[in-house]
Amino acid sequence: MFIRIGFEIVLECKSETPLILALSPHPDYDGRVIGDDHVRSDSNLSMQEYIDDFGNRRTRLIAPPGPLTLWSDCIVENSGLPDVFDWNARQHSVPDLPPEVLGYLNASRYCESDELAERAWALFGHTPPGWARVQAICNWVHNHITFGYHFGRPTKTAVDVMREATGVCRDFAHLAITLCRAMNIPARYASGYLGDIDAPPMEIGDFSAWFEAFLEGRWFTFDARHNTPRIGRVLMVRGQDAADGAMITSFGTHHMKLFRVWTHEVSGADTDRDLLSLLETRPDAPAMTLAPEVSP
Template sequence: MFIRVGFEIIVECPVEVPLVLALLPHSSYPGRVIGEARLHADPAIALEMFTDGFGNRLTRAVAPVGRLKLWSDCIVENDGQPDVFNWDAGQHPIAELPTETLAFLTASRYCETDELVAQAWALFGDTPPGWARVQAICNWVHNHLTFGYHYGRPTKTAVDAMRERTGVCRDFAQLSVALCRAMNIPARYASGYLGDIGVPPSGPGDFCAWFEAFLEGRWYTFDARYNTPRIGRVLMVRGRDAADGAMITSFGRYDMKLFRVWCDQITEPLSDQAMLALLQTRPDAPALTLAP
């Protein structure tokens, strides 16, 4: 399966603003790429790419005074399979966990695990450890939170989401992460492209957040917002929480003027040359409505 993924973002800055951008497919993404999976800027500015400790491909830039357009457009190969489901995946005792997973057991900026331990054990202490426990957490978060773009804010934490019972996809993911960690299950935040492949159309494209839990020797994908296996995820960033994978980290004020994301399956068999030609056409993707 091939999926066209990309975005167009326009910001306006009253002064020069340093930026760190997390807008590219993750360094571990296994699929082939047709075209260039890189960031473009108009007007042209210096773009410095680097990879952080989580394998995220980040870009440093300084936005000039006035309007700046950031965009990317490419075609990626995907296995076309839904998220792996393994009901028999077991939970590791903490003493047997790989060392590299331990950082995903403790509290972080947006996931106040230490504040949720008592509630988590009251809610999920009777569930079987392993996959069933993570799925129970997903079911609970899915039913506890009401989704809405107007419920999102950059400072919202897992505890805030639990108390307010509302959120956007990152809140569903972060609350799930915090609850998993409270139950001694390593969990990490993830986000990227997720189009309407195999499901009814849901409106303008957007980046989507989900999470990964470490069970039976590997990381598995879970998604409390949709709470069902999905097809066509294209990972962009992962980390302890959204602070490690913010789409745009700015060191100064900017105004978002346009935000368009596309993640569309290419349903006809095309050669590489035909797909490259397709990338010369403008993607048909409406802009997500921005709050005033």
């Protein structure tokens, strides 16, 4: 299957402002890309792309004073298969974990697993270790946290989410990650594109956050927000938590004036030429309603 992915973001800065963006498909995404998946702008700006410590593609630039439009638009090939499900995946004992995943047991900026350890064991200590335990955590977070864009804020941590019982998709991910780590299950943050293929229609496009848990010698995708295997994920970033995969890191003040994201299944195109011709048309995606001023 083919999926058209992209975004359009308009920022306004009062003065020259260095930016670091995490808005490109991750190098580990294994689907073919048709078109250009780099971040582009409406100005002739110098942009540098590099790979960070988590393997994420980053783009750095200096935004000029005034409005700046950033965008990307391409088509990716996707298997069309839902997230892998393996109820028999085992949990490793801590001494048996590979060294490279041990860091994902630690508390981090948004995931205070040390503070929620007692609560986690009280809730899930009776569950069988392995997939069943991670799924029990997802079920609990999904059923106890109320989703709403107005509940999001950049300083909100897993402890806040647990206390307030509200959040956006990254808050669902942070709380599930925190509870997994408290139960000695390595877990890491992930985000990217996720449309509504074989799912209820979305009212508005947005990036989505989920998480990955290490079981049976590999990383598996889990999604406490939707809590069901989904089709068409396109990974952009991974990290300890959202601090390692911020969409925009701004070294100065900026205001977001427009934000829209599209993730649409493409049908009726048989060749790469057909697919490329679709990219010549403006994508159909409504803009998200923003507060008068949105700061980083």
